[in-house]
Amino acid sequence: MFVAGIDIGSLTAKTVILDGHAQVVGQSLVPTGAISKKAGETSFEMALKVAEIKTSDINYILATGYGRKNIPFANGEMTEISCHAKGAHNLFPEVRTIIDIGGQDSKAISINEAGILTGFMMNDKCAAGSGRFLEVMARALEIELDRMGELSLRSTKNIQISSMCTVFAESEVVSSVANGCDPSDIINGIHHAIARRVSIMVEHIGVKERVMMSGGVAKNIGVVRALEHELHTTLLIPKEPQLVGALGAALIALERTRVKDQSKGMV
Amino acid sequence: MEKKERLHNKVESTGLIREIVRDFYGSVIRAPQEGRKVCWCVGAGPYELFKAMDIGHFQTENWGVAVTSRKSERPMIEEAERAGYSSDVCSYASINIGYSLLLKKGKVPNDLSPELRVPKPDFLFCINTCPSMAQWTEALREIFDVPAFIMDVPLFYDDQDEVQYQRNILYAVEQLRDAVTFIEEMTGQPYNWDRLKEIHTYIKNTSIVRKELFELWCHKPSSISYWDMAIALGAANVFRGTPEALAFFTKIRDEVAERIKKGITTVPKEKHRLLWYMNHPWFKVGHLAEFFARHDTVVVGGQYVIGPYADPEKIDPERPLWTIAEEHPTRPYVRTMRYKIERFMKALARDFQVDGIVFHSPRTCRPNSWDHFDEGEIVKQELGLPYIIIEADHTDPQFYSEAEVDNRLQAFIESLSSNKQW
Numbered sequence: 001m002f003v004a005g006i007d008i009g010s011l012t013a014k015t016v017i018l019d020g021h022a023q024v025v026g027q028s029l030v031p032t033g034a035i036s037k038k039a040g041e042t043s044f045e046m047a048l049k050v051a052e053i054k055t056s057d058i059n060y061i062l063a064t065g066y067g068r069k070n071i072p073f074a075n076g077e078m079t080e081i082s083c084h085a086k087g088a089h090n091l092f093p094e095v096r097t098i099i100d101i102g103g104q105d106s107k108a109i110s111i112n113e114a115g116i117l118t119g120f121m122m123n124d125k126c127a128a129g130s131g132r133f134l135e136v137m138a139r140a141l142e143i144e145l146d147r148m149g150e151l152s153l154r155s156t157k158n159i160q161i162s163s164m165c166t167v168f169a170e171s172e173v174v175s176s177v178a179n180g181c182d183p184s185d186i187i188n189g190i191h192h193a194i195a196r197r198v199s200i201m202v203e204h205i206g207v208k209e210r211v212m213m214s215g216g217v218a219k220n221i222g223v224v225r226a227l228e229h230e231l232h233t234t235l236l237i238p239k240e241p242q243l244v245g246a247l248g249a250a251l252i253a254l255e256r257t258r259v260k261d262q263s264k265g266m267v
Numbered sequence: 268m269e270k271k272e273r274l275h276n277k278v279e280s281t282g283l284i285r286e287i288v289r290d291f292y293g294s295v296i297r298a299p300q301e302g303r304k305v306c307w308c309v310g311a312g313p314y315e316l317f318k319a320m321d322i323g324h325f326q327t328e329n330w331g332v333a334v335t336s337r338k339s340e341r342p343m344i345e346e347a348e349r350a351g352y353s354s355d356v357c358s359y360a361s362i363n364i365g366y367s368l369l370l371k372k373g374k375v376p377n378d379l380s381p382e383l384r385v386p387k388p389d390f391l392f393c394i395n396t397c398p399s400m401a402q403w404t405e406a407l408r409e410i411f412d413v414p415a416f417i418m419d420v421p422l423f424y425d426d427q428d429e430v431q432y433q434r435n436i437l438y439a440v441e442q443l444r445d446a447v448t449f450i451e452e453m454t455g456q457p458y459n460w461d462r463l464k465e466i467h468t469y470i471k472n473t474s475i476v477r478k479e480l481f482e483l484w485c486h487k488p489s490s491i492s493y494w495d496m497a498i499a500l501g502a503a504n505v506f507r508g509t510p511e512a513l514a515f516f517t518k519i520r521d522e523v524a525e526r527i528k529k530g531i532t533t534v535p536k537e538k539h540r541l542l543w544y545m546n547h548p549w550f551k552v553g554h555l556a557e558f559f560a561r562h563d564t565v566v567v568g569g570q571y572v573i574g575p576y577a578d579p580e581k582i583d584p585e586r587p588l589w590t591i592a593e594e595h596p597t598r599p600y601v602r603t604m605r606y607k608i609e610r611f612m613k614a615l616a617r618d619f620q621v622d623g624i625v626f627h628s629p630r631t632c633r634p635n636s637w638d639h640f641d642e643g644e645i646v647k648q649e650l651g652l653p654y655i656i657i658e659a660d661h662t663d664p665q666f667y668s669e670a671e672v673d674n675r676l677q678a679f680i681e682s683l684s685s686n687k688q689w
Binding site for chain 2: 066078079080081082116117118119120122124
């Protein structure tokens with residue numbers, strides 16, 4: 001007996017396959033591209049290969065994320081907010097607050113001790129404080145996205161990036177480069193700008209310990225440190241922060257197949 | 268996953284509103300050739316003052332709703348932006364101002380329905396129940412160079428203070444007397460008080476029927492939704508005071524009573540009931556009704572669609588100006604936050620037995636939506652009701668993102684379900 005959770009985000013499509021004991025047996029992550037349906041299929045097929053099983057072995061598929069309605073072979077769908085709550089509680093039962101910064105939006109989610117969703121806030125109106133924002137800044141600085149976190153830790157000087165509009169912030173970054181500022185300081189300034197914006201949202205729902213971060217931006221150590229600074233706490237970061245939503249979706253799929261047996265996922 | 272058949276089982280008789288809209292605007296459009304004056308009314312005001320004198324009148328916001336419901340708003344908003352108006356200006360106003368500019372240039376877009384091609388005004392009337400109204404009227408006065416009457420309404424008065432309340436009523440009555448004089452000057456005719464009383468009698472009789480309908484509206488499970496009431500709203504608002512409006516609400520009341528008797532409900536599975544606060548994206552009424560139905564949820568109540576003259580006891584056809592003074596300057600958006608919380612959120616939440624509140628925060632209506640967080644938090648603390656805020660707009664679809672709105676609403680419904688098994 002197997003179940004799958006497929007999370008179609010704005011930038012990446014993720015799949016997690018669980019067996020009947022809630023053990024992860026397969027997972028994958030592929031770029032979403034322009035056709036989310038195709039990305040969902042590709043991601044699902046890759047995860048099936050990893051698990052060495054066939055589609056017919058899967059009892060239930062739950063789709064989540066912005067592209068969840070474009071997965072015709074799914075048995076059900078839920079928002080990524082519920083799925084992140086579920087996934088986070090499974091990975092770290094002590095978590096009460098989740099910060100999810102994905103490709104195109106950011107969210108703050110509250111859960112109780114049972115892992116039940118109790119509130120959420122999201123910035124889905126613009127790219128400010130999202131993975132896409134960081135991508136644009138990396139391009140403006142001609143630096144690889146993956147190196148931003150590590151580079152920002154070398155910063156010695158505070159630089160304020162005041163505009164959070166992606167377009168305006170990009171020109172601010174370009175001006176800073178022209179003024180001879182050190183790229184490490186500029187990146188650090190960008191990370192703190194994101195952290196300030198996201199922390200306001202988290203504070204609105206209430207910072208309840210412990211706090212976990214999910215989504216692709218959690219892989220950027222600079223943003224993590226900046227958020228820890230703003231929120232005066234240490235963040236829990238899963239090994240695979242981008243897969244939390246897909247894991248949660250798979251766990252809900254498992255509940256829906258009435259298998260109650262729970263065990264640790266993939267910390 | 269998505270079901271194709273419609274799950275929101277609408278109240279059929281609300282569809283009769285189409286005829287009412289067509290006849291109403293037809294009468295406005297015919298006014299110049301019939302030798303009648305035309306007045307554009309900005310704000311939810313005392314239209315009966317104009318109806319009594321057979322003036323071709325309409326409410327500019329209602330006309331904007333009709334335009335956007337037919338997806339014809341874009342060229343008008345763009346014309347207003349071309350003239351320098353920011354896209355953040357109230358979209359009711361930018362549609363109307365854009366139309367005015369195009370009308371003046373003789374360039375009304377071809378795709379605008381002939382039903383909605385209202386003629387230029389001979390004069391303007393404004394009730395200042397929102398800070399944008401007077402500025403909007405000023406823009407129209409400048410475009411058309413016609414006289415305007417602006418009725419002032421005190422904002423956020425202390426409703427516990429009876430003396431202040433009575434003072435506000437007197438202030439309104441004085442202005443209404445001046446408005447009558449203004450109308451006499453504009454038409455060159457003595458005011459028709461008998462006709463005004465007759466119109467108020469229709470309004471009162473309609474209000475009696477609507478009060479009975481409100482009681483049926485609270486029934487659990489729901490047999491009439493917020494969205495049905497939204498479609499019917501115009502007949503309580505600018506189209507009121509006629510035998511047609513009375514017959515319309517009587518039909519709706521009878522249909523809903525019959526539905527309740529037969530066990531016909533709005534949604535097949537009613538798991539959650541929600542209250543809606545503030546106006547709504549008019550261009551998405553069908554989509555939202557269906558969205559909630561698909562998630563076993565029904566939006567039942569909402570102050571916005573209750574509309575004016577909800578209490579027949581307060582309508583005295585023999586004292587029309589006093590009746591108007593009691594009604595219009597006490598409309599929701601001029602009330603204190605506490606009054607809105609008690610009357611339009613807590614009381615309605617109890618009446619409709621809801622599980623949560625949806626606040627609509629229109630991008631181009633910040634004056635009436637910036638306090639939603641405070642209101643939501645207070646209701647949550649005092650009544651234990653969860654809330655969600657969605658950001659969209661009443662009549663400008665460029666501020667509406669279906670994926671984002673649906674995502675927020677679905678996550679909210681999932682959180683309501685989270686105490687149950689997934």
